[in-house]
Amino acid sequence: MNTPDDDWLRLDQQICFSLHAASRAFNGVYRGILKDLGLTYPQYLVMLVLWEHDELPVKKLGEHLRLDSGTLSPLLKRLEAAGLVRRERSARDERSVEVRLTEEGTALRGRALQVPRRIAASTGFGPDEVRALRARLDELTTALDAAALAEPTGGSPADGRS
Template sequence: MARKPQASDQWLRLDNQICFAVYSAAHAFNRVYKPLLDRLGLTYPQYLVMLVLWERDGVAVKEIGERLYLDSGTLTPLLKRLEQAGLIRRTRSTEDERQVLIGLTSQGQSLKDKARAVPSTILAASQCSVAELTAMKNEIVALRERLTSKAGV
């Protein structure tokens, strides 16, 4: 026997879920990024680490994790693969030996030149203006911050 739909059932529809919209958009982004990053020899998470290091070289593992919202269990194997690829080097801090610093190798630094085309390719694929993408990014970041503070993370 079929149950009569309730008014609150609309909130259980997949198409009404913002989390699904963000999730499926992330998958769409990944499909666009993959061939671009394959040419660089990077996965998307590795690309994010490289972006952090291209902004500022010689960053502590902890800071990379904080910037990318990744725990050390996820970050450590990722960094090992980047080191094996010759893109980064891991060294102990001379001030605090518990701290591991991540620095770019010359190969990692030169990869930045090859990566310069990625943002413009993503912009073109989005069919949005810079202003539109910036506004969307700002809204998503604000949402992330509200969710993070609500979750106590």
């Protein structure tokens, strides 16, 4: 009666398409605006973290962004080639690589200050709406991450627990 499988499949088409599309639309708007700075969207995310922390090992950077070295290593190489960051093996722990801003990378922050305003203008959302949506998305991410851990390959989650 209430929401049979067919309807769920249709609804699923809508929600997962919506999130996918929203993510790519966002990406597209950032792409246009960030082109002026010579950054891609993920590169901008990395820079945002570095502007807050100035220097971080790759591991920490990955925790902030939920990205692993497979994604970060080539990305950081490009940022280094662009002269925005330096990477150097930590003296304390030779396994770790410290990422730090160059002067050029630090200076880029000044030009990036106008980005959020332009994005906000594109969305038409105000600060409160942005915050509300962010809270909703974080909720979702937390739930999804927990579920991904609980159900690695699709075992029936019947029991749950812990």
